[in-house]
Amino acid sequence: MKTRVTEILGTEYPIIQGGMAWVAEHHLAAAVSNAGGLGIIGAASAPAEVVREEIRKCKELTDKPFGVNIMLLNPNAEEVARIVVEEGVKVVTTGAGDPAKFMPMWKEAGVKVFPVVASVALAKLMERAGADGIIAEGMESGGHIGHTTTFALVPQVVDAVHVPVVAAGGIADGRGFAAAFMLGAEAVQMGTRFVAAKESIVHPNFKEKIFKAKDIDSTVTGMSTGHPVRCLRNKMSKEYLRLEKEGADFMELEKLTLGSLRKAVIDGDVSNGTLMAGQIAGLVKKEMSCREIIEEIMGQAETLLGEKR
16 A cells, blocks of 8 residues: 555555654564564663664664654754664654754755644644654554544644644554544554564563553543653552642652653553553454554455555
8 A cells, every 4th residue: 555655654554653662662663664564763761872772773673664753852862863864764753842953964864754743733833844744643542642632633634734644543453544544644653552562572461451451441641740641540540640639749740650661661560650552452452463463454454445455
């Protein structure tokens, strides 16, 4: 299936893996790229040289295109932005900030830039800054979220910009893929589905929580701080929400979540860790390889959209 996004990215399929902190490392990124999608290394707050090493390890596992996700508010964002160019990475996705100051450097190096946005206003701003495409992420997604649903956000962003739009948030199968395309998207980005992939380094305890999740098992913490995060309900999230309700200040809440994503992903602490996952977790029932995931989704989507392989 060819779209403007596959042409820009050089991928076989219009599927992008989310750049999830602690989760999106070289094994997962390479597996997604080898399966025909676009794998992403999540730079998050990792030291810049660690990101460089992740890029080099990914190159050892795949000769397909892959990208790096850069959180622009992190102190090391500028160094990571340069490393992307130095290492010849051809795609960057961005979040938490404005990539405009890096655009000239990236454009000169031929880097394609797809910012993640949660509003039409931000989508327009990113297009003016020189973005090659826009990832419109609805609040159904796991991790840091905006306030508009994917179903409402995507068509409004599509109407507002001229560059291709990628739909993200609440997509886990061919039905979600087909729905996104009917809304005007030309690709999808998925996070939760790949968290549970065979190649994902996520602890089995975390994956099992996703497999057992029901439709109502996610919640949103941090609404009072202006930094809402969607995760699966557990002991930590319940305590966080209790403190929020009682009017706890930002620092008290931050103490509760400090290192909590690593606890969940690496240590498998599903009681005290932050189990970042989207509302779509209830559709993910078993561990599959990235290739199996992508082929299943594309098969379902092509049938629904009337495409032929």
